[in-house]
Amino acid sequence: DTGVSQDPRHKITKRGQNVTFRCDPISEHNRLYWYRQTLGQGPEFLTYFQNEAQLEKSRLLSDRFSAERPKGSFSTLEIQRTEQGDSAMYLCASSFTGGAYEQYFGPGTRLTVT
Amino acid sequence: AQSVTQLGSHVSVSEGALVLLRCNYSSSVPPYLFWYVQYPNQGLQLLLKYTSAATLVKGINGFEAEFKKSETSFHLTKPSAHMSDAAEYFCALGGGADGLTFGKGTHLIIQP
Numbered sequence: 750d751t752g753v754s755q756d757p758r759h760k761i762t763k764r765g766q767n768v769t770f771r772c773d774p775i776s777e778h779n780r781l782y783w784y785r786q787t788l789g790q791g792p793e794f795l796t797y798f799q800n801e802a803q804l805e806k807s808r809l810l811s812d813r814f815s816a817e818r819p820k821g822s823f824s825t826l827e828i829q830r831t832e833q834g835d836s837a838m839y840l841c842a843s844s845f846t847g848g849a850y851e852q853y854f855g856p857g858t859r860l861t862v863t
Numbered sequence: 864a865q866s867v868t869q870l871g872s873h874v875s876v877s878e879g880a881l882v883l884l885r886c887n888y889s890s891s892v893p894p895y896l897f898w899y900v901q902y903p904n905q906g907l908q909l910l911l912k913y914t915s916a917a918t919l920v921k922g923i924n925g926f927e928a929e930f931k932k933s934e935t936s937f938h939l940t941k942p943s944a945h946m947s948d949a950a951e952y953f954c955a956l957g958g959g960a961d962g963l964t965f966g967k968g969t970h971l972i973i974q975p
Contacts, residue, residue, distance in 0.1 A: 753906070782962060791867075791953050792907070794962025805962065840906060849895050849914040852963060854906035 751775060753855035755841050761861045762831055769827045770858045774843030781824050782852060783816055784840040785809065792840055798824060799846060831862045865890050867956050869966035877974045882941040884969045886928075886954030889935065895957040896937040898928055900950050901968075907953065913937060924948070949973045 754773045762768050774781045779800050784792035795814070796806045800821040810816075813831075818824040828835055838859050842852035870885040888894055895914050899907040911922025918930045928939045937954060951970050955963040 755906075784962070789872075789967070791955075791965030791968050792963075794964070797962055807962065842907075849912075849957075851897060851909050851912050853909070854899070856906045857904075859904070 753841055753843055753853055755839075755855040755858050757858055758856060759859050759861075761863065764831055764833060764862055766831055767827065767829045768831060768860065769825055770839055770841075770860075771823060771825050772841030772855060773823045774841070775853055776822075777845070778843035778853075779821070779846055780844045780850075780852075781818055782842040782844070783824070783826050784842065786838040786840055786857070787836075795826075828860075831860075833862045836860055836862045865894075865956050865958075865964045867954050867964055867966035869952075869954050869969050871969055872967065873970045873972065875972040875974060876944050878946055879943050882926075882939070882944045882948065882971065884939040884952050884954075884971065886937045886939065886966060887935055888937060888954070888956050890956060890958060892958050896928075896930060897955040897957065897963065898922065898926070898937075898939050899953045899955060901953065902950050910939070910952075944971075944973050946973050946975065 756771045782797040783795040786792040798818040813829045816826045838857045840857045842854045844850045844852045866889045868887045897912045898910040911920045913930045921927045951968045954966045
């Protein structure tokens with residue numbers, strides 16, 4: 750399977766704990782995106798990388814959120830001091846460079862903060 | 864600013880009937896438009912995309928969409944609904960900021 754993979758698929762954590770998610774993009778793709786999707790809503794853009802460079806961050810990405818893509822391959826998204834409002838599906842996508850190229854999405858990580 | 868509006872949070876059709884899901888967009892730059900489908904607890908799967916070539920775009924599973932610049936619309940259609948089409952459908956806009964801007968989604972219900 751050469752699609753986008755995400756790990757873990759589900760995460761339950763207590764408020765105040767830190768969590769980290771991993772995304773492995775399609776290997777030929779140099780762009781990697783993170784989105785957040787809450788119940789009944791469409792995905793909302795958080796940030797994206799071109800190779801290892803983080804080029805854009807949404808205002809939704811508070812200081813508690815940090816993303817890395819250290820070698821231009823996989824990426825991690827960390828949330829520090831989780832809050833109940835962080836409960837959502839976190840989606841990763843990858844693509845070739847350029848807005849005309851479609852983004853391929855992974856299965857998502859569902860975070861529940863109790 | 865870019866935005867996407869999907870008219871109708873829920874659409875119900877009978878099996879075998881025409882499916883029409885509506886999407887209107889607002890963009891200050893030439894748009895790239897996409898339709899994605901999402902099944903429960905899964906990621907998004909691309910159905911089709913418009914990137915300024917043909918205005919009528921054919922996608923997977925018998926879906927197609929027509930780009931109408933004058934109406935700023937990109938509605939999704941399928942001539943004959945199948946039970947397996949029941950899912951959440953998202954219209955998305957690219958071409959400005961590099962992340963996609965999604966609509967709120969339309970839940971398609973297929974009645975037997």
